Amino acid sequence: MFKLELPFPPSVNHYWRHVGSRVLVSSRGRKYRAEVNSLLRRKIIEPLEGDLIVDITLHPPDRRRRDVDNYMKALLDAMQSGGAYLDDSQIVRLTIEKRNPMPKAGAVEVIVQGVPQETSEFGYRTCLRCDMAFASSGPGNRICRRCTRVNERLPANYPIVRGRKLHNGKPMQ
Structure with missing residues (x-):
């Protein structure tokens, strides 16, 4: 430090x-x-x-x-x-x-x-959404199970449009 x-x-x-x-x-x-x-x-x-x-x-x-x-x-x-x-x-x-x-x-x-030591053990990371320490399954896993379940509950047709605004769920022109 x-x-x-x-x-x-x-x-x-x-x-x-x-x-x-x-x-x-x-x-x-x-x-x-x-x-x-x-x-x-x-x-x-x-x-x-x-x-x-x-x-x-x-x-x-x-x-x-x-x-x-x-x-x-x-x-x-x-x-x-x-x-x-x-x-x-x-x-x-x-x-x-x-x-x-x-x-x-x-x-x-x-x-x-x-x-701190309790979160720096091998396999532990900080969740990018909720900032809680969790046991990670690998370097690509940066979101905890609870937050992943929230993401999975979103409907399959949920529009994810980055960088453009949405109006009533549809991209604005």
Whole structure:
């Protein structure tokens, strides 16, 4: 487990740049990643292995309206490239909280810890729907039996349309 205080990350709206048909990390994103890398190198943090819980507290630089989810990509990718963990797919629980602003630069407090022993035993995972620990039958099994039964009770013709809105069960044009 370790606790870090990092600079405030760029929004995902400023993290990516489109150059022709390619999508690249912007100069602001590369600069942020370099700052986090140097901070983690100075702290001599060894990469954590196994499932992780990450708690993040955002202290924005000012009182403007901000969506907390717009800052996670830059922050988690920078911590991965800095060596805090091997891959951000190790994160099984992520909590984000926005607090009062810190004038001028802003800051982010991050606590990274392993999953508690009772849920980190071989074969145990955290359900993606209800956040309860359950005995998993393999790496592809990420939903507990109770939540799976709920899914199975849905009618066979239940429309599952991703990315489009439904009106009375039918996709809108």
